Amino acid sequence: MKLSVFRLSYWNRRGISFRSSIASLDPSFDGGFSGKSSIFWLVIHALCCLISLILGFRFSHLVLFFLFSTSVTNLYTTPFLSPGSGGVSQLLRLKPLETTSSTVKSSRVVVGRHGIRIRPWPHPNPIEVMRAHQLLVRVQKEQKSLYGVRSPKTVIAVTPTYVRTFQALHLTGVMHSLMLVPYDLVWIVVEAGGTTDETASFIAKSGLKTIHIGFDQKMPNTWEDRHKLESQMRLHALRRVRDDKLDGIVMFADDSNMHSMELFDEIQTVKWFGALSVGILAHSGHAEELSSLLMNQVKSKGKPSMPIQGPSCDSSQKLVGWHVLNTLPYAKKTAAFTNDKATLMPSKMEWSGLVLNSRLLWKEPVVDKPTWVKDLNLLDDSEEMDSPLSLLKDPSMVEPLGSCGRHVLLWWLRVEARADSKFPPGWIINSPLEITVPSKRTPWPDSSSDLTVAIKEAKSGQSATERRSGKPRGSKSKSSKTKQEPKSF
Amino acid sequence: MKFSSWILIFLVCNLTVSTISAFRLSRSQPTERISGSAGDVLEDDPVGRLKVFVYELPSKYNKKILQKDPRCLTHMFAAEIYMQRFLLSSPVRTLNPEEADWFYVPVYTTCDLTPNGLPLPFKSPRMMRSAIQLIASNWPYWNRTEGADHFFVVPHDFGACFHYQEEKAIGRGILPLLQRATLVQTFGQRNHVCLKEGSITVPPYAPPQKMQSHLIPEKTPRSIFVYFRGLFYDVGNDPEGGYYARGARAAVWENFKDNPLFDISTEHPTTYYEDMQRAIFCLCPLGWAPWSPRLVEAVIFGCIPVIIADDIVLPFADAIPWEDIGVFVDEKDVPYLDTILTSIPPEVILRKQRLLANPSMKQAMLFPQPAQPGDAFHQVLNGLARKLPHERNVYLRPGEKLLNWTAGPVADLKPW
Numbered sequence: 009m010k011l012s013v014f015r016l017s018y019w020n021r022r023g024i025s026f027r028s029s030i031a032s033l034d035p036s037f038d039g040g041f042s043g044k045s046s047i048f049w050l051v052i053h054a055l056c057c058l059i060s061l062i063l064g065f066r067f068s069h070l071v072l073f074f075l076f077s078t079s080v081t082n083l084y085t086t087p088f089l090s091p092g093s094g095g096v097s098q099l100l101r102l103k104p105l106e107t108t109s110s111t112v113k114s115s116r117v118v119v120g121r122h123g124i125r126i127r128p129w130p131h132p133n134p135i136e137v138m139r140a141h142q143l144l145v146r147v148q149k150e151q152k153s154l155y156g157v158r159s160p161k162t163v164i165a166v167t168p169t170y171v172r173t174f175q176a177l178h179l180t181g182v183m184h185s186l187m188l189v190p191y192d193l194v195w196i197v198v199e200a201g202g203t204t205d206e207t208a209s210f211i212a213k214s215g216l217k218t219i220h221i222g223f224d225q226k227m228p229n230t231w232e233d234r235h236k237l238e239s240q241m242r243l244h245a246l247r248r249v250r251d252d253k254l255d256g257i258v259m260f261a262d263d264s265n266m267h268s269m270e271l272f273d274e275i276q277t278v279k280w281f282g283a284l285s286v287g288i289l290a291h292s293g294h295a296e297e298l299s300s301l302l303m304n305q306v307k308s309k310g311k312p313s314m315p316i317q318g319p320s321c322d323s324s325q326k327l328v329g330w331h332v333l334n335t336l337p338y339a340k341k342t343a344a345f346t347n348d349k350a351t352l353m354p355s356k357m358e359w360s361g362l363v364l365n366s367r368l369l370w371k372e373p374v375v376d377k378p379t380w381v382k383d384l385n386l387l388d389d390s391e392e393m394d395s396p397l398s399l400l401k402d403p404s405m406v407e408p409l410g411s412c413g414r415h416v417l418l419w420w421l422r423v424e425a426r427a428d429s430k431f432p433p434g435w436i437i438n439s440p441l442e443i444t445v446p447s448k449r450t451p452w453p454d455s456s457s458d459l460t461v462a463i464k465e466a467k468s469g470q471s472a473t474e475r476r477s478g479k480p481r482g483s484k485s486k487s488s489k490t491k492q493e494p495k496s497f
Numbered sequence: 498m499k500f501s502s503w504i505l506i507f508l509v510c511n512l513t514v515s516t517i518s519a520f521r522l523s524r525s526q527p528t529e530r531i532s533g534s535a536g537d538v539l540e541d542d543p544v545g546r547l548k549v550f551v552y553e554l555p556s557k558y559n560k561k562i563l564q565k566d567p568r569c570l571t572h573m574f575a576a577e578i579y580m581q582r583f584l585l586s587s588p589v590r591t592l593n594p595e596e597a598d599w600f601y602v603p604v605y606t607t608c609d610l611t612p613n614g615l616p617l618p619f620k621s622p623r624m625m626r627s628a629i630q631l632i633a634s635n636w637p638y639w640n641r642t643e644g645a646d647h648f649f650v651v652p653h654d655f656g657a658c659f660h661y662q663e664e665k666a667i668g669r670g671i672l673p674l675l676q677r678a679t680l681v682q683t684f685g686q687r688n689h690v691c692l693k694e695g696s697i698t699v700p701p702y703a704p705p706q707k708m709q710s711h712l713i714p715e716k717t718p719r720s721i722f723v724y725f726r727g728l729f730y731d732v733g734n735d736p737e738g739g740y741y742a743r744g745a746r747a748a749v750w751e752n753f754k755d756n757p758l759f760d761i762s763t764e765h766p767t768t769y770y771e772d773m774q775r776a777i778f779c780l781c782p783l784g785w786a787p788w789s790p791r792l793v794e795a796v797i798f799g800c801i802p803v804i805i806a807d808d809i810v811l812p813f814a815d816a817i818p819w820e821d822i823g824v825f826v827d828e829k830d831v832p833y834l835d836t837i838l839t840s841i842p843p844e845v846i847l848r849k850q851r852l853l854a855n856p857s858m859k860q861a862m863l864f865p866q867p868a869q870p871g872d873a874f875h876q877v878l879n880g881l882a883r884k885l886p887h888e889r890n891v892y893l894r895p896g897e898k899l900l901n902w903t904a905g906p907v908a909d910l911k912p913w
Contacts, residue, residue: 117686117807119663122744126751127832132758136839140722140758146843147777147850148718155716 157276162192162256164249164366168241169263170200170227171207173425176435178263179207183214185267191276194219194254198241201226221248229427235355238262242359250369258366260359264422271417274409275363280378283406285318285331285413286361288354289421316416317354317361319408327408332356354420357397361418363409368399380405528855529848531822535815535883539857540871543878544588547885550597551584552632558604558624566610573790574607574616575702576683576873577650579864583874586867599679599881600638600647604628607653618659622672622905623913625649625659629674643900645891648679648881652701654786656682658691661785666691673904679884681877683788685810692810697880699873700812703793705865711770712798722758723838724776724800725749726769727791728784729761742783745805748831749782756835773798777846778824778838782806793862796822801849803838805831813861813876815883822852 165186169175186193195218199207203222211218223241228234242260249258257275261267265286275282322328367374380402397403410417425431432438531539559581563569569578581603584590591597606621633639639647651657657675658666667690671680676693684691685698729750731741738747753759761780766772773779779795783806792811795802802823804811811819819825826837852858860871868874893899903910 117689117743119667121739122828124738124744124747124751125829125832126748130752130755130832132756132835136835137758139839140835143839143841143843143846144720144722144777147846148720150847150850151716151718155714 157273160191160276162194162254163189163272163275164194164196164254164256164258165261166196166198166242166245166258167261167263168198168200168223168238168245169207171204172227172427173429173431174423175207175263176210179210181266182261182263183211183216185269186216186261187214188269189272191272192256193217194256196221196245196248198223198245200237200241219248219252221245239359246369249366250371253370253372254366256366257363258369259363262358262360262420264420264424265360266419266421268417270415274415274417278363278365278407278409280365280368281400281406282363282409283319283327283330283413284361284363284409284418285316285416286354286358287416287419288315288317289419290315290353314416316413317358317420318410318413318416319406321408321412325408325412327404327406327412330357331413354422358420360420362397362406364399378405529851531817531852531855531858533814533816533818538816538879538883539861539876541875541879541882542870543875543882546882547589547598547878548591548596549584549587549589549599549601549878549881550591550594550638551581551601551603552636554603554628554631558628562605562608566608568610568614569605569608571704572610572614572616573701573703574652574683576652576681576699576864577603577605577607579702579866580650580681580874580877582866583868587874587878589878594636594638597638598646598885598887602628602632602647602649604649606651606659615661616653618653618661620913621653621659622669622909623911625657625672626674626909627913641893642677642891643893643898644675644678646887648681648697649675650681652681652683652699654684655691656680656684656696657693663785669906672909673901676900679881683812684786685812685814686787686806687808687810689808695884697877698810698812698814699877700793700862701788701790702864703790703797703862705863708770708794708797713771713774717775719775719777721760721772721776723753723760723778723780723803723834724772725759725761725780725782726764726766726772728763731785741785743807743828745828745831746782746784748828749780749805749834752832753835758835758839770794770798773800776800778803780805781823783809792823796853796862797859799850799853801846801853803834805834812873813880816876816879817858817861822849822858824849 165182167179167182169179186195193216195211195214195216197207197211197218198221200223202224203220208220211220221244223237223244225237225240227237246258248254257278259271259275271284274284316331318331319327320329320331367377380400397406400406530537533539559578563578569575581601584601584603594600604625606618606624607616609617609620611617629639629644649657651659653659654661655663655666657671657680658669659672660666660669670690671693680693680696681699682692682696683699683701685696686692727746728741729746730736730738735741738744741747749761753761760772760776773794777800779791779798779800779802781789781791781795781802781804783789787806787809792802792804794800803826804819804823805826805828807828811817811823824838824841826834830837857871860869861873861876864873
């Protein structure tokens, strides 16, 4: 009953002229008929319902349409292929009855049911996909030329580095960021302790134009001395920029920093000297200590905030001062040595937050060079410079970048391994490891005895290594055949 | 003599330099002037070119209806309400009906909403008829021309046919009393009963503030090739497909649902407007009626509209050259949509984007509150001004009657 009422309301909604032909037939409309005819129509109706249920479309609709319509024009039930490339199969194409009814002018658009056109091979043509991608590239190029930087300058990235455990980790990050920069790039890598082949081979993988400079001092162990040495290394690179007369924008890409791509778009707008906001992700070996610091912050301000070093402006977007990290809360707990687990704090004004036009460094006179820059020969004399701000006579002429420091475009996080840590060169293990000890939770059931045996034999020395290396392999082959659940200890 | 000739030469040099610099200035903007078949008319100012008299109808025709359901202010048929508000405070309005060129009847026929928000048109013919009877009996201006210098805003699915189903709408035809009036409607399809000769097609209402608040920086690269969000099958009313959108939307789905270039789905993402700004082509297929607010959204967000609706008449078709701006695809060519779109040369695409970037184009599609120069209200007035001066047959001879007041279905003749 509900079904027929549903279909009735459905037909009502459609309001097609089928109604006129069907109305007289549908037994739910008229109750007046009695006897055999009503039973007959009920049976037909039930049969049609069943068939529709099975076949999934309105079979009865079609049957009645066939029987009682006067102007059936087209009916295609089999797919046909039109001549030429590709065919279109039409599921069902019926022209409605109203072609005879009143439309004042003949329209080529007909009302009523249309087929859903599906082409027989609906997958994309690879040539067309390539063309679409070329269109995308062309549109994006046009967008860049309209809304992006007009005349992009070369980016000169200065990175001080030295061979250490985490050098590969940090350098990979910087390298990949620099490889993605859409502008011309010169990468100046200054290495403490002289140039090494390891570093050279690493940076050669980048495919960028690199200048590898060696600096003849080794990296000291205390953080304070390290900061000083890194400043000297950067100065050394600036001297190279001056001597080679490199033209572009100098930015300091420390290898432990994280750079966003918008940074490189933003520094293109620098005229002479710009300052960015650097987010400080202070790190502590003691996780509890830092979390307690954060908790204090939350209690006082309500939201844990990330400290930021950078320019600060007043409401008219002019530079009025600098946000500098407040190191007092951490004063007693800062790390002094590289092996310290305490929080490592950045220096007062990080080099990486400042960018400068390389023409500031040139010896030769440059058009429009501002007068608030100190004489560059000081570069040769002074071996120490805390931050490039000391190059300026007037630090208020610095241009704030990143919508006046509100956008944080790079992050400082200094994570280093212990100075005495051992690591395989290039992080490649060529020979099998000396001692293999199965882990505490192991899927191999027999290895519980191996564990205690291994510990004992490790103490005894090297002689047991050959035997040991055979055992785990053996248990491996055993367990590969039988499925075992991991034993919990 | 010599001195004046030197002055002349100096002036000529100045002029050429200034035109060169002006030319260079305009070249830095990525837009092109838009001129349709009526000429470069998008930026015309209608003030001074026509006068409109607004009838004071009792509030049961407009204000009371709006009070009953304030949703009418934000749905896509809100143009009729904002048109009245604009005209009431516009300089083209005149309080003296004797000097008016056009007469406006503010009746909200599309404000009787279901709980879902869809307007029911069943009472609209009676409401319109009752309003016309009122103005015909209280003012002499209707009978003077039998409505030929009156205009009405009928933004519903099929305009003045007052029904949401196409067959029913065709069966009813345009309300007989509106036969001589000018209709301002969103529906437009060539050779269709419900599109009267001389109607002005307007875009559907889209909330301007909402769209402005979702703008993203223009240098965000456009990385989506084709974008569409909406229904392909109207499962409630047409489960098998074939009726809804004349099968065109279903064809789009069946042919391109696996194509990685086509970002199409039925979801309702919160980043709909932002995604449109990252797409090159936005599909604007027909639904139950050929028009849709997607066209307005595509124009505002700089996405080239791909219009899949046979014989559609787009808004302000005489002022805006839609052929140059959008891509028209016949419904029978929908299975080859990817071939068609990828074979468009890049210069053509860039030119279309430049035309879309023209601010007067975007302004012409919007109904901002308060009205701004060049917006859709002004385009409607410009269209009305282009129809002036009225022809001689607009004014009837005394005693001449052309309208049949008793035509139409019997149910429409009941008073409202």
